[in-house]
Amino acid sequence: MAAASAAAAPGPVKIGIIGGTGLDDPDILEGRTEKYVDTPYGKPSDALILGKIKNVDCVLLARHGRHHTVMPSNVNYRANIWALKEENCSHVLVTTACGSLREEIQPGDLVIIDQFIDRTTKRHCTLYDGQHSSLPGVCHIPMAEPFCTKTREVLIETAKKLGLQCHSKGTVVTIEGPRFSSRAESCMFRSWGADVINMTTVPEVILAKEAGMSYASIAMATDYDCWKEHEEAVSVDKVLKTLKGNANKATSILLTAIPQIGSMEWTNTLHTLKTTVQCSVILPKQ
Template identity: 75%
Template sequence: MADKPQIKIGIIGGSGLDDPDILEGRTERFVDTPFGKPSDALILGRIRDVDCVLLARHGRKHSIMPSNVNYRANIWALKEEGCTHIIVTTACGSLREEIKPGDIVIIDQFIDRTTKRAQTFFDGGCESPAGVCHIPMAEPFCSKTRQVLTQAVKSLGVAFHPRGTMVCVDGPRFSSRAESLMFRQWGADVINMTTVPEVVLAKELGLCYAAMALATDYDCWKEHEEPVSVDNVLKTMKENANKASSILLTTIPLINQHNWDQTITQHKGMALSSVMLPKH
């Protein structure tokens, strides 16, 4: 059997889900990228002898609103740090009765309702890579990483859903009731403000990207249920932050048990073949 390639796992922590204490032997590194500075310092460390890099998506003081997150800098920095995988956590609203607050959803599809965000590294800028990238999005998330994440969640006995469609909105406001009902009709299962363009950019760089979404509320579609508010989101996040940490601590050693050579080669191959270089 071929040697396993050296893996390094980037962790992007969403609201209330970016606890650095999960890492052993932590060091901080402030970096710059061709696309500007990431949201905060990269926190380097290990989980069960696996190299990891933690990044707080909104900054450690939660000072960056969703559409102002420098997604390109964040993903580029993790790639430059040598990450082969990115596992992310995100708070979300549930658009389905069966997805209860506190449940985990291992999302497999998205609907993009954002309008203000750079979604490609290949934008023709002086610092961007050459060409135009038409990255396929039929399967946005790494299926093998999702499988390992699902295995970990299942082993912990946590209430979870092995797939789901995330509708991503700009925010920072929450939905109107009419919007919430419309998203349900569209077939979305959960709603957040950060999945796009994060997943798109990770795919452009050939990374194994998977997301676990933690439902905090029922958005505002559900009659006789209190509409989503900052207070109830924070309350649910506080109650469930340990759950997200436990899942990461279980998932990352499991990832390390697999050989990722073929998967990484496939992702990199798709990324390279999606770039149309300028004609000379």
């Protein structure tokens, strides 16, 4: 994603898919090939899996590695986003497991999140860090609307058509992890207006915006975190059990939405994203 290529006109739609815990099945792609890459920020979480979903080019990447060996704080988010951009992905669709902070968001429900609260502390949150000459300057990227509205609308309509229990918006609070929240923290996040909680949306969504890509997330509620009285507190066993029983929901949305995204006109959306980045970078004085 050198500075020269960043100014190029938008090409055809190509979908990057970042799969979260239990939601990174490569079988959704036809004609799969593996590609190991390196980036100025180091290696991505795993090999890129290249293939198609109903004739739409896709690139799948397991966020935590295919054997889930990378904890949330250690995910190389910058390398992951850079690698997808270098593969000319116009969109990034991601899946993420999350805890519910609202009674009405039940385990197994999907949430097409539209806002985030950042509670991370150890992560690189910009591609423009002054260390990589291919992206000079400092980027003050706007975050009023972190997720692509147009892509979110496609995901929401797809979920409705499939008859899935899906919430059309929600604020996610991203914590550092890998531990789960204390009950006091869980109650605090509820008081802040957060609807779900996870460990991976930040900085992924920020970096995708800096890269000029349309980013949208399908969050799957697996538990009620630990705020809810008379409800079993979150545990790894509970999360994995819910994911195993419901992962097909997120998969069905991807398989249905991606062909629709591929058939739509995205020139204006992608141009706006690119222009936003260009207007957000302060270049060093010569």
